[in-house]
Amino acid sequence: MAYNVLSVIPARKGSKGIPRKNLRQLGEDPLVAHAIKKSKKSNWIDHVALTTDSQEIAQIGRQYGVDTIIDRPTRLATDEIPLAPVIEHAFEEVDHEFHYVLCFQPTAPLVSVDSIDEGIEAGIDSNADSVVFVRDSTHIYWRDGENGYEPVASDRKNRQQMDEIYQEIGIFLSENHIVRQGRRVGDSSEFYEVGMYEGIDIDTYADWILAESQLQRKQVLYRLIGNGNAGTGHVYRGITIADRLFEHDVLFAVEATEDLAIEKLEESNYDYQIFENEPSFLDYVRSTQPDVVANDILDTSAEYIKSLKEYTSRVVNFEDLGAGTDHADAVINALYEHSNPPENHYFGFKYFCLRNEFRYADPRTAIPSVERIMISFGGTDENNLTAKTLRALSDLDHELHLDVVLGLGYTDQGSLDSVTATYPPNISVEINQNVQSMAEHMEQADLLITSNGRTLYEAGSLNVPVISIAQNHREQKHPYAHISRGVLFLGQAEYVTEENVRTAVEEYVTEREKRETMREALEGHDITNGVERIKQIMFNQNNAD
Known part of the structure; x- marks a missing residue:
């Protein structure tokens, strides 16, 4: 031989x-x-x-x-x-x-x-x-x-x-x-x-x-979306989780149409790969066989998840209400509460992924008066609730500063200019888009007016009371606004009038006891440690609660 x-x-x-x-x-x-x-x-x-x-x-x-x-x-x-x-x-x-x-x-x-x-x-x-x-x-x-x-x-x-x-x-x-x-x-x-x-x-x-x-490092493939309609919440969640995964390797996956996701990933310096479509993504999973595949793409199909399961040992989905949830190893949905969730499903504010900027901001310990109101409806603001809110507050008889933060997909700023041009001198308005730190704006706010999405939880982490309006039927089903006494939910956009908004704000501004009750209610929600719970779920460490 x-x-x-x-x-x-x-x-x-x-x-x-x-x-x-x-x-x-x-x-x-x-x-x-x-x-x-x-x-x-x-x-x-x-x-x-x-x-x-x-x-x-x-x-x-x-x-x-x-x-x-x-x-x-x-x-x-x-x-x-x-x-x-x-x-x-x-x-x-x-x-x-x-x-x-x-x-x-x-x-x-x-x-x-x-x-x-x-x-x-x-x-x-x-x-x-x-x-x-x-x-x-x-x-x-x-x-x-x-x-x-x-x-x-x-x-x-x-x-x-x-x-x-x-x-x-x-x-x-x-x-x-x-x-x-x-x-x-x-x-x-x-x-x-x-x-x-x-x-x-x-x-x-x-x-x-x-x-x-x-030797203990695992390969995580994190697929996400981020565009004018979906906003940037999914990509910010992925980046925030990756920031806390020093012990594992993360590769992000996006399709070419997800322009905002690609922009934010490029800024973050994380590795990412662009795929033409879902079949090409599945081909990549088949060739690399990562330890964990995370899907942050909203609803998934059963066929897609079953295909993934052939080539990876663990599939974790975020905010998924599709048929794929029956086949994923874990489903994490911070935007929904569930009194009796299915096995391996994790619901509620305890699993919210709080960005680092909010972890290091200062929560409100008291709100003796209302001088600054933040208005932020994110994404495209499909119902232009920003303009509706500004019209509702245009004749308040209080000294106020309105801090308006527009989503990256918002394109109707002209409608805002026509409203703010008629504002009285006792109310000042500042309009920003693509801000560097939402937390910096929010920690200065005495009240936040927003939609029924992730921003509720960010405000909750800082003990900032919220008046919320659901943009659509999906947001209407997000129950945090219903279960938290720190949030005043006005309903779905098409049914909320300017008078509803004005009355809610007027009562909040004038009733100090109500403000404090709302702020204290938010103190009881442990939102800060959600990322650690998510990590335990992703790697099947069985102590996520």
């Missing part, structure tokens, strides 16, 4: 930095077992040898199916001995002839099988006598020179502008004549660069913790 590539795994018992390092469990396997498993899965490696001075490590080698276990002599198992003679000894002990020897140190457990194969293939194709596996380590470094500490580089540059510096990760491929010469690297060597986390080299406990966290 012809053998071409030998993998030699050196694993002695005398580790000092992390005692018994090679025997300790990293993820589901002992550290040394990661190198064994990946060597055995390689398409290029023909034989796997473990060289060790430990009977315990040798036993692990047998359990994980190494081809040869080499009893390393004591003279080659001390701290002072470099690796080259250890590999040379192992090569001589194996009862086969190999053209290449791969030194695979257990301290590089995260290198993928694909990277191992690509590195070997690159060395063979280039006729290099050795391949050094490295990772990028480009940074500003200092050294102790004759005149004290001095920078290694002569000029200071941003990292992206510096010449690359590479770090060995403990994996080398060498032709057999290099090994016989007692060397690890030949004169015509190649570099094979692995990713930053693949190249973690475990020498310290900090390295170990980092490697452990990488």
